[in-house]
Amino acid sequence: MEQKFRIFVKSKNADLTALTSETVIKDLLKFEPLVNIRRFIFWEVSFHEPDNNLAVEKLNKILNQSFYLANPNKEFYEIDKVKRKKLGDNQKLFAIKTYNKDTYQKFDLIAKIKNKTKIELTSLKKNLLWEFVLKFNQGLEEKQLREQFISDVLVTKSLEKGLIINPLFEEYEFLEGNTYYEFT
């Protein structure tokens, strides 16, 4: 049976890239709705294992012993869903998966993981998960906010517009909150 897992890895230390991104978006791109940003490395992992319990054991072995997907000494990880506090009534979460179009499939890492753990993955994809918490003005439709966000922040077009991805070699996808988050 094909087992599929999502792993979200975050640094235990301050994420300087997220902090800098926040400053640039607010101060240089003048995008007012932004409240804060969080980022994770987002792995999509698949392998054959008929027993569900054994599958979880194998996954933890890869995570704790291979050091290729996470370094438990300085990173923490969550499997399948990210825990998050509920947002305020006037806040909106945009969770966006981004990845390099050409190199997101990590065939070389599959070989290295097999060498170290004897576990053979059938697929390994590396993405980033960006979380943008935005002030949601009730007078503004969500669709409008999303379009403004894509144009002003997400997709780089010029020195005045966009930052997070370069569309010439990167892709993005908005993630629906219920399947990726456990709100507490």
Place this chain on the structure above:
Amino acid sequence: MKIKKLAIIQFPGSNCEKETLAAALYYGFSAEIIRWNTAKENFNQFDAYILPGGFSYQDRIRAGVIASKLPIVAYLKEAAKEEKPILGICNGCQILAEAGFFPNLAGNYEIEVAMAPNKKDENTLVGFICDWVYVKINNPQKNIFTKYFSEQDILPIQINHGEGSFKLKENLQIEPLTTLKYCNEKGEIINDFPINPNGSMLNLAGIGNKTGNILAMMPHPERACFAKQIPTWLNNSWSNKEKSKLTNFYQEGPWSKMFLSVFDNL
């Protein structure tokens, strides 16, 4: 004779500004390093600009993208429109790419080229590369920085980058422009690692813009403009033989012509 003023823009994380300054001074410019937050009035007094190599803002998000949003790059855009010469070296090339300065065929300063992470083949990243390579220049007469070169020149030069693989917008016609391409020591442009060290489309190492006043290149010309900088182990006429004839510490190297070209034609 009019003094020709050149500014080398130092961003937080730039690290090649001093050797770039040394080259510019030696070849006749009244050159100085200016900071990324310099006042517009100070910025505007210069006749030409170089964005040097380094790791501005630690390459956060993507190499060059944070720096590309700074006010000084907006000043630089005005200078570009006035056709002042602008050279982007390595991180400078990445900044100019993210700001849409080159090749700017559409004329609207929207991005047409990206500097992606180095690749060995279609889907294998190769990481940071520090090495000597060779390049050739196509249409050298079309850009102020390359007028003194010829298409027959096979030029040794250093590369030192992790995100230098040129990705072009679809259907972008760059062949009429000045371009630098990776080649082997015989001058053959072969799209194979390590001759193409980073998987760049069309073996590109640099591109100029339509009006010929902007050149963005990933290799480092400031590290090969004096003969003493060329390593003796390089199998090239610039290395062994020339070094044995060195009589002057600042004897010209393969990339002297870049600085001479822009100085004389300014």
